[in-house]
Structures are given as C-alpha cells and as structure tokens.
Amino acid sequence: MFLLQILRKVKNYSEEVVKQIESCWKPESDERAEWNFVTSTLYGFGIVxxxxxxxxxxxxxxxRIFCILYGLCGIPVTMITIANVGRYxxxxxxxxxxxxxxFRVHYWNRKTKLKNKTHQDDNGNNNNDDNDDKNEESSTGFASLVLVAAFLVYVAFGAxxxxxxxxxxxxxxxxxxNFLCLTAIDFGQLVPQRVAFLPITFMYVCIGLAITTxxxxVGSEYVRKLHYVGQKMKNVASTRIxxxxxxxKVLDLLHEVGNKCGVEASVIDKMDLDNVIEQAIARNEGRQQLPLKHEDIISTNEPISELLSPEQQSIAAHPIEMYPLLSRSKIRSRSNAQSNNLASLML
Incomplete structure (x- = not known):
C-alpha cells in the first residue's frame, strides 16, 4: 500500500514536469498573427x-491575386482621401x-488708440493689399517651422x-x-493587444498620415524653388495656369485679354513674355528693376508701328505714357483710354 502511494506521487510529479517542459518549448501564440476578422481588417488597412x-x-x-486587385482599387482612393484631409x-x-x-492687430490698435489710415497710390490701389501679400509670403517659412514642430510633437505624443x-x-x-508608421514603412508594431483600442490606433495613423502629406x-515646394534657382525663365507663353x-496657356489668356482690349493677337505673339514675367516677378519680390522698354517687350527687330493695325497706329501716333493707366479712377477722353489699354497690355 505504501509503495502504491509512492508510485502515484512519482507519476503525478512526472506529468507536471512533462507539462512544464512542453510549455518551455511551445511557441507563444499571438492573436494578432492569426487570421480573423480583426487581423484581416488590419491587413486591409495596411494595404490601402x-x-x-x-x-x-x-x-x-x-x-494574393485578391490583394493585388484590392490594392489597385483602394490605394488611389485612400491617398486622395488622406490628401484632401491634409488640405482641409x-x-x-x-x-x-x-x-x-x-485679433492681434485689433487688440494692438485698440490698446494704442491708433487708427490705421488707408493710403492710396496713384492708381487708386490700397497699399494695405501689397503689405498683406508680403506678410503672407514672409509667413511661409514660419508656417513650415510650425509644421515640422507639430509633426515631431505628434510623433512624441503617439510614442x-x-x-x-x-x-x-x-x-x-x-x-x-511611430516614426516607421508615419513615414509609411510599417505599422504592425503599433497594433494594440486589446481590440477595443483599435479605433484609437486607426485615428492616430490617419491624422498622422494627413500631417505627413x-x-x-511644403517640402516639395521648397525643392521646386531650389530646382529653379538661378535659371532663366523659358517658354512662358506655353506655360499652363x-x-x-x-x-x-499664358499665351491664350493674353489673347483673350487683348481681344477685350482691342489688341490683335499678332502684337501679343511678338512680345518677349519671358522677359516681361521676369521683370514682373522681380518687382513683386522687391528687387530694383529698370522700367520696361519697347525693345524689352517686342522680340523682333521690326518697328512697332508695323505690328499695329491702322486703328492702333492712329492711337499710337499721339503721345502716350509707357505705363498702365487703366486702373486710374478717371479717364479724360476715349482716345486716352484706348491708348492706355494698348500700353497696359504691352507692358
């Protein structure tokens, strides 16, 4: 009887040892690595x-064939959606x-009790508009720094x-x-063990991809600017807007404007649009440039009178100014208005 009890204890002990040994050699099971509805959703999300x-x-x-077809249909739609979210x-x-x-300007004006007065130039335009454009251009670099900082903060928050x-x-x-995920490398390590937290992960990834977009x-804009640094403009007439x-096309647009102003298309075709656009951009950026002359505008050696119609030659026979006058609030006569239209389009 005593021997039987000893044998039973040894048998139970050996079974426990075998189970412990088997548990050491048995690989750990991960539900995230098994096919089910949740992991299938994660796999489809990773494809699109x-x-x-x-x-x-x-x-x-x-x-595998279904994954290829699913990706061909889903990836463009997802990329467009994420890009639109980023633009919004x-x-x-x-x-x-x-x-x-x-609010800052209003608060500053109210605090200092100063009223901003609008000064108009000779053409009747407000100087405040030019200042707004300059402020918008100057704030581009600051916005880029803010965007980079926001991306780093977002990655740290996710971490x-x-x-x-x-x-x-x-x-x-x-x-x-997080860096691997938001740079579109891999997001498998971000999947939480609890299924209830999956919506949080999806939302975080989607917003992060929008910020990355x-x-x-913004980075592509800077790269494009660096690509054209020091290069002279070419073929502006065929550039599409x-x-x-x-x-x-720029040339088609100028043809329509010239048609409204009574200028023939042949006159516009003879213009050196590359030089005109370079001068306009230089003045807009605040760089000092000499005023345009006829030889800078017309890319031919023909006299300008030969490029004009008889009616336009009669207009040009009278003294006209070489700068646009269309924006002035008052035009004294019909002939002056027509001359100003011609000179404005040529410049």
Whole structure:
C-alpha cells in the first residue's frame, strides 16, 4: 500500500514536469498573427494606406491575386482621401492664423488708440493689399517651422500614448515605431493587444498620415524653388495656369485679354513674355528693376508701328505714357483710354 502511494506521487510529479517542459518549448501564440476578422481588417488597412501589416500574409494564389486587385482599387482612393484631409487641415490652420492676426492687430490698435489710415497710390490701389501679400509670403517659412514642430510633437505624443494601450511605458521604442508608421514603412508594431483600442490606433495613423502629406507638399515646394534657382525663365507663353480644375496657356489668356482690349493677337505673339514675367516677378519680390522698354517687350527687330493695325497706329501716333493707366479712377477722353489699354497690355 505504501509503495502504491509512492508510485502515484512519482507519476503525478512526472506529468507536471512533462507539462512544464512542453510549455518551455511551445511557441507563444499571438492573436494578432492569426487570421480573423480583426487581423484581416488590419491587413486591409495596411494595404490601402501602403503601410503594410507584416504579422500575417495570404498564402493561397487566390488570396494574393485578391490583394493585388484590392490594392489597385483602394490605394488611389485612400491617398486622395488622406490628401484632401491634409488640405482641409492646412486650410483650417491658415484661417486660424488669419483670425489670430486680425485679433492681434485689433487688440494692438485698440490698446494704442491708433487708427490705421488707408493710403492710396496713384492708381487708386490700397497699399494695405501689397503689405498683406508680403506678410503672407514672409509667413511661409514660419508656417513650415510650425509644421515640422507639430509633426515631431505628434510623433512624441503617439510614442507615449500607444504603448500605454498595452500597459507599457516604452518611449524610445514607441518613438521608433511611430516614426516607421508615419513615414509609411510599417505599422504592425503599433497594433494594440486589446481590440477595443483599435479605433484609437486607426485615428492616430490617419491624422498622422494627413500631417505627413502636408509636410511633403511644403517640402516639395521648397525643392521646386531650389530646382529653379538661378535659371532663366523659358517658354512662358506655353506655360499652363490652373483655374480650378482646368488649365489655360499664358499665351491664350493674353489673347483673350487683348481681344477685350482691342489688341490683335499678332502684337501679343511678338512680345518677349519671358522677359516681361521676369521683370514682373522681380518687382513683386522687391528687387530694383529698370522700367520696361519697347525693345524689352517686342522680340523682333521690326518697328512697332508695323505690328499695329491702322486703328492702333492712329492711337499710337499721339503721345502716350509707357505705363498702365487703366486702373486710374478717371479717364479724360476715349482716345486716352484706348491708348492706355494698348500700353497696359504691352507692358
């Protein structure tokens, strides 16, 4: 009887040892690496956002073909949606900045009890408009710095938040995985262990991708400017300008304006538009430039009188000023108005 009890204890002990040994060699199971509805959603999200979810992958031929077709349809739609969200965020940020600037100016004027008076130039335009344009251009660099700072703060915020969803506090690894995710490399490590926290992760990733899109747009503008630094403008006449969702060549636009002003298309075709645009941009940027002359505008050696119609020659026979007068509030006579229209278009 005593021997039987000893054998039973040894048997129970051996079974426990075997179970412990098996548990040491048995690989840990991760629900995020098994196919189910949640992981399938994560895998589809990784495809359409081009982030990738490297914990699972299809192994059948039909599944891989479906992933290709799904990506071809879903990636463009997702990219357009994220880009639109980024533009809306950029527009919202600009409107907030304008409201803050208006409030600051109003508060400063009210505090100092000074009234801003609008000074008009000879053409009747407000100088405040030019100042607003200069302020808008000067604030571009500041906005870029704010955008970079916002991106870094957002990554740091995610590095603190997302590990907490798993009950951990690992800032360095969280920072690393957030950077990989928001730069469209991989987001599989950001998936929380609890399914209830998945919407938070999705929202964080979508907003982060929108911020990244804005940063890429701003960076591309600077790269484009660096590409054309020191280069002379060429073929301005064939350059297309976007008006909403449609484009129009500069030369076609000038033809329409000339038609409204009574200037023939042949006169506009003889203009050196490259030089004219360079001079206009230089004056807009505040660089000192000499006033345009006829030889700077017309890219031919023919006399300007040969390029004009008989009616325009009769107008040009009278002394006219070489600068636009169309914007003046009062025009003394009809002939002066026609002469001013011709000179304005040529300049």
């Amino acid at each position: 956002t081009t982030l990738g979810y490297n914990r699972i992958a299809p192994i059948t031929l039909a599944g 965020m950029n527009t919202f940020a600009k409107s907030c900045k304008q409201k803050i600037e208006k 603190l938040l997302l590990p907490l969803l798993n009950g951990e506090t690992d800032f360095i690894n969280g920072l690393y995985y 804005i940063a890429i747009d 976007w008006f909403g969702g449609k484009t129009l």
